[in-house]
Amino acid sequence: MAHSEIRTALKLFNEKADKLRNSNFVKAAVENSGVSLSWQEGEFFQITRTGPTEENVDAFVLTLRFFVQDNDR
DSSP states (O other): OOHHHHHHHHHHHHHHHHHHHTSHHHHHHHHSOEEEEEOOTTSOOEEEEESOOHHHHHHHHHHHHHHHOSSOO
16 A cells, blocks of 8 residues: 555544544433433323434444545455
8 A cells, every 4th residue: 555545544544533523423322311200109100211323323333434444445
């Protein structure tokens, strides 16, 4: 690999890593993620989950695959 190709690949790596670090998925996971349980006698448990949305997860995984797949530089 030539130096210019290596530089280009490293630049792309850094861009993708920054994109993941600054994603809404990470923000939601860090700032507002968890599970809340409540119950009153004679009633069912109520479970509430907070955190990343399905759209946040999809966007994160789409970028994350760059680091996992062998077909990219």
